[in-house]
Amino acid sequence: MADKKWIYLFTELEEVEKYVGGGWDNVLGLLGGKGANLAEMTRMGVPVPPGFIITTEACNAYLKAGEKFPAGMWDQALIALKDVEVKAGKKFGDPKNPLLISCRSGAKFSMPGMMDTVLNIGLNDVTAKGISELTKDERFVYDAYRRLVQMFGSVVLGIEDEAFEDPLDEYKKKRGYKSDTELKADDWKILTKEFQAVVRKQKGFDFPQDPFEQMRLATEAVFKSWNGKRAIDYRNAASIAHDLGTAVSIVTMVFGNMGNDSGTGVAFTRDPATGEKILFGDYLLNAQGEDVVAGIRNTTPILLMGKELPEANKQFLNICATLEKHYTDMQDVEFTIERGKLWMLQTRNGKRTAQAAVKVAVDMVNEGLITKEKAIMRVTPTQVDSLLHPQFDMAVKQQATKEGKLYAKGVNASPGAAVGRIYFDADTAEKKAKDEKQAVIMVRPFTKPDDVHGMLAAKGILTSEGGATSHAAVVARQFGVPCVVGASDIHVDLDKRVMEADGKVVTEGEWVSVDGTTGEVFMGQIPTISPKLEEQLELMRLLDWADEISATPGIRKAPEGWPTRGLQVWANADYPADARRSRSYGAKGIGLCRTEHMFFEQIRLPIVQRMILAESSEERTVALDELLPYQRNDFEGLFEAMDGLPVIIRLIDPPLHEFLPSQEKLLEEVITMRVKGEKKGLAEKEDLLSKVEAMHESNPMMGLRGVRLSIMMPEIVEMQVRAIFEAAANAAKKGIIVKPEVMIPLTGHVNELKVIQPRLEKIAKAVMAEKNVQFPYKFGTMIEIPRAAVTATEIAEVAEFFSFGTNDLTQMTYGYSRDDAERNFLLKYVEDGILPMNPFQTIDRDGVGRLMRMAVDDGRKSRVDLEVGICGEHGGDPESIEFCHTIGQNYVSCSPFRVPIARLAVAQAAIKNKVK
Numbered sequence: 001m002a003d004k005k006w007i008y009l010f011t012e013l014e015e016v017e018k019y020v021g022g023g024w025d026n027v028l029g030l031l032g033g034k035g036a037n038l039a040e041m042t043r044m045g046v047p048v049p050p051g052f053i054i055t056t057e058a059c060n061a062y063l064k065a066g067e068k069f070p071a072g073m074w075d076q077a078l079i080a081l082k083d084v085e086v087k088a089g090k091k092f093g094d095p096k097n098p099l100l101i102s103c104r105s106g107a108k109f110s111m112p113g114m115m116d117t118v119l120n121i122g123l124n125d126v127t128a129k130g131i132s133e134l135t136k137d138e139r140f141v142y143d144a145y146r147r148l149v150q151m152f153g154s155v156v157l158g159i160e161d162e163a164f165e166d167p168l169d170e171y172k173k174k175r176g177y178k179s180d181t182e183l184k185a186d187d188w189k190i191l192t193k194e195f196q197a198v199v200r201k202q203k204g205f206d207f208p209q210d211p212f213e214q215m216r217l218a219t220e221a222v223f224k225s226w227n228g229k230r231a232i233d234y235r236n237a238a239s240i241a242h243d244l245g246t247a248v249s250i251v252t253m254v255f256g257n258m259g260n261d262s263g264t265g266v267a268f269t270r271d272p273a274t275g276e277k278i279l280f281g282d283y284l285l286n287a288q289g290e291d292v293v294a295g296i297r298n299t300t301p302i303l304l305m306g307k308e309l310p311e312a313n314k315q316f317l318n319i320c321a322t323l324e325k326h327y328t329d330m331q332d333v334e335f336t337i338e339r340g341k342l343w344m345l346q347t348r349n350g351k352r353t354a355q356a357a358v359k360v361a362v363d364m365v366n367e368g369l370i371t372k373e374k375a376i377m378r379v380t381p382t383q384v385d386s387l388l389h390p391q392f393d394m395a396v397k398q399q400a401t402k403e404g405k406l407y408a409k410g411v412n413a414s415p416g417a418a419v420g421r422i423y424f425d426a427d428t429a430e431k432k433a434k435d436e437k438q439a440v441i442m443v444r445p446f447t448k449p450d451d452v453h454g455m456l457a458a459k460g461i462l463t464s465e466g467g468a469t470s471h472a473a474v475v476a477r478q479f480g481v482p483c484v485v486g487a488s489d490i491h492v493d494l495d496k497r498v499m500e501a502d503g504k505v506v507t508e509g510e511w512v513s514v515d516g517t518t519g520e521v522f523m524g525q526i527p528t529i530s531p532k533l534e535e536q537l538e539l540m541r542l543l544d545w546a547d548e549i550s551a552t553p554g555i556r557k558a559p560e561g562w563p564t565r566g567l568q569v570w571a572n573a574d575y576p577a578d579a580r581r582s583r584s585y586g587a588k589g590i591g592l593c594r595t596e597h598m599f600f601e602q603i604r605l606p607i608v609q610r611m612i613l614a615e616s617s618e619e620r621t622v623a624l625d626e627l628l629p630y631q632r633n634d635f636e637g638l639f640e641a642m643d644g645l646p647v648i649i650r651l652i653d654p655p656l657h658e659f660l661p662s663q664e665k666l667l668e669e670v671i672t673m674r675v676k677g678e679k680k681g682l683a684e685k686e687d688l689l690s691k692v693e694a695m696h697e698s699n700p701m702m703g704l705r706g707v708r709l710s711i712m713m714p715e716i717v718e719m720q721v722r723a724i725f726e727a728a729a730n731a732a733k734k735g736i737i738v739k740p741e742v743m744i745p746l747t748g749h750v751n752e753l754k755v756i757q758p759r760l761e762k763i764a765k766a767v768m769a770e771k772n773v774q775f776p777y778k779f780g781t782m783i784e785i786p787r788a789a790v791t792a793t794e795i796a797e798v799a800e801f802f803s804f805g806t807n808d809l810t811q812m813t814y815g816y817s818r819d820d821a822e823r824n825f826l827l828k829y830v831e832d833g834i835l836p837m838n839p840f841q842t843i844d845r846d847g848v849g850r851l852m853r854m855a856v857d858d859g860r861k862s863r864v865d866l867e868v869g870i871c872g873e874h875g876g877d878p879e880s881i882e883f884c885h886t887i888g889q890n891y892v893s894c895s896p897f898r899v900p901i902a903r904l905a906v907a908q909a910a911i912k913n914k915v916k
């Protein structure tokens with residue numbers, strides 16, 4: 001153990017690489033980000049003050065041994081310090097020409113401000129005099145000395161900041177000083193003594209005069225700060241492992257406060273807000289680093305540095321360019337100029353906004369710095385998402401939270417920010433939005449298909465019940481309406497027209513702000529910022545590259561006959577307008593058109609109800625004949641919008657009672673009429689009620705719906721198939737290339753398909769013969785029931801394609817109700833770690849995913865070219881998308897607004913899993 005190397009000089013990077021077996025990631029792991037980059041800059045010939053790094057292994061050994069340095073570490077530190085002394089031409093603790101050092105924390109992943117740093121170590125009563133003589137600048141020296149006592153006091157000895165701040169403020173007041181810059185040498189001398197007295201008083205011992213003691217204690221403090229509360233909280237929030245440890249960099253101090261040929265600053269090599277290629281940052285003439293960060297003096301924009309410090313500025317610009325080239329990314333740097341000489345104190349990849357992330361990535365490809373693949377990997381799907389939805393200004397939101405305006409939290413169902421007045425039913429919401437041009441937030445306990453018109457008119461949707469796949473969530477995402485669901489702290493009182501949470505009441509017509517990206521709801525109006533895809537040229541470019549990569553044949557390893565390109569992105573779209581939007585967002589097909597949504601339109605619903613309540617097949621056919629032209633029109637619009645691309649249309653899926661008035665409401669009306677003795681219309685109402693009662697099912701989600709409904713009432717789907725093929729034929733005759741795919745939902749047994757599919761195919765063929773056109777088509781099924789996945793081989797003998805309906809498949813595999821689970825227990829399950837994630841948002845690979853993999857494998861045993869996709873909500877979730885890639889699917893289908901995110905995600909999946 002004693003031979004183990006715990007310390008590396010900045011000049012010993014090769015040794016580090018040898019020890020960790022190469023790889024920058026491993027170097028970062030051992031030296032921490034700050035140390036590794038200081039060493040790397042040293043190797044590149046960039047001026048870095050001499051120094052050394054105490055490794056993360058030393059930190060971990062120290063913490064493990066109950067806060068004791070590992071054997072040999074301190075001796076190695078002293079030897080390294082000797083080397084630094086030689087390079088700096090100064091000696092640590094020397095009364096005449098003392099070396100001063102800083103002791104800086106630096107973990108593998110940047111944890112800004114979470115751990116500790118101590119500057120100016122090496123100053124004491126004696127060395128302070130020595131440097132004063134050397135520099136002829138007592139003011140600077142005693143300013144530095146008091147900073148050391150203050151920082152050491154707070155960081156190492158744990159004394160509250162105020163213990164130092166208060167006497168400083170008092171002193172300034174007494175002397176009539178407004179800012180620190182007015183204090184003279186003698187003032188700082190007095191304050192240094194005062195600060196030393198603070199240490200004595202608070203700790204019962206003197207501020208250590210021995211520089212080595214200072215260095216030892218500071219190092220220990222940095223090590224210990226790894227386990228400080230701030231650091232632990234940050235790691236939890238940023239998913240950083242707790243066992244990495246921090247390294248310590250011991251760096252020769254250089255001073256920017258040694259006159260007007262000195263200065264210090266921080267800069268980004270590009271604008272971190274916009275990504276524009278201009279240097280961005282601030283500097284201060286004659287100041288120390290903390291002054292820039294602390295904002296006590298007005299800083300100067302970095303672009304003006306050339307005027308005051310031309311030589312150093314020139315060198316600085318060159319170094320910035322070199323660093324960008326070397327790291328092939330935007331850098332965030334810190335530097336100091338000491339009497340005209342430039343020193344670099346830090347470089348790291350700069351944090352940036354989503355807009356900057358995209359622009360920097362695309363620009364760097366154009367500049368030949370990185371490959372397209374690298375650019376794609378550098379932008380996160382969440383960043384793409386945030387670029388497409390209006391967002392709240394973070395700072396304003398934080399302020400609102402501070403002011404107690406955060407009202408409730410729920411599931412972040414559909415991203416984006418919405419501000420509006422609340423209304424509690426769809427008709428009022430629509431009226432207020434359309435007639436009065438109000439910004440509306442529709443609030444309901446939950447939504448149903450007949451609420452859709454209100455939801456579409458609203459800027460945002462808020463429900464107190466339901467989860468990520470509830471009706472409100474699905475519809476909101478599909479139409480890009482920001483939405484928070486399952487905000488269970490809210491009680492919605494539809495009678496009183498108010499909502500209440502934690503005693504705070506918001507009345508209908510009052511303003512709220514809904515953040516669908518985070519699930520937060522605020523009282524009042526919070527300003528938003530809103531973007532458009534077609535205006536975001538860099539994002540469009542990046543997504544084009546993403547498509548290029550996904551379409552590369554051979555990028556995916558696959559058995560013979562399976563797709564070897566990456567996934568395609570299709571969209572879930574019901575109406576031609578959605579289809580057009582999807583296409584403009586880059587969708588390569590429609591993966592799900594939920595035909596029943598069209599039945600809810602105002603003119604159609606009465607016909608649909610007549611059709612459902614018909615007492616004979618003939619009566620039903622009359623109603624269906626009326627519906628057919630509507631459906632044909634809808635479909636024709638879809639085919640036109642998707643000219644040349646596949647369009648999957650799903651036959652009717654929900655239980656029929658969803659199209660009828662609610663049983664409770666009817667009963668209430670009937671009773672009221674009876675009590676009031678109203679005769680007119682009573683018989684019809686009673687008849688309707690008894691029909692609705694007859695259709696009642698205890699468990700409608702598992703009842704007469706999907707393919708079962710098709711078998712029991714074939715007339716409905718026969719009409720739909722006729723409408724689909726007539727529409728396709730009409731479009732084809734106009735020269736449009738049509739590729740209809742008819743999807744049968746909720747199959748559980750192959751025999752169900754065997755009964756219904758041939759009957760429908762016969763209609764398809766008949767229509768083509770009648771219209772005298774031929775075009776390719778497919779009949780296939782959704783895989784939404786575990787039994788269908790398990791018997792995929794048999795099912796694929798009949799079905800020509802599979803589409804995973806993972807909303808239902810998750811519901812049925814877990815046995816969790818997709819409408820209630822989140823509200824009742826699921827969110828708690830996730831919070832407590834009982835489940836690793838919400839399975840309605842991200843595919844549960846071990847359970848639902850295993851069924852999916854089996855279904856693909858087995859399905860392709862019967863039909864090697866079986867087309868497989870996904871159209872559940874998971875189709876727009878990047879992690880689920882990667883899973884779909886690995887099991888060999890052809891495409892993912894998601895709501896139009898998620899298409900751009902999915903395009904990036906499918907390319908990332910292809911790159912990550914690329915055949916080597």
Ligand code: PEP
Nearest residue numbers: 805806807808809871872
């Ligand atoms: C599904 O179940 O995943 C699906 C797409 O169908 P729906 O959400 O309409 O039930």
Ligand code: MG
Nearest residue numbers: 784805807808
């Ligand atoms: Mg379903």
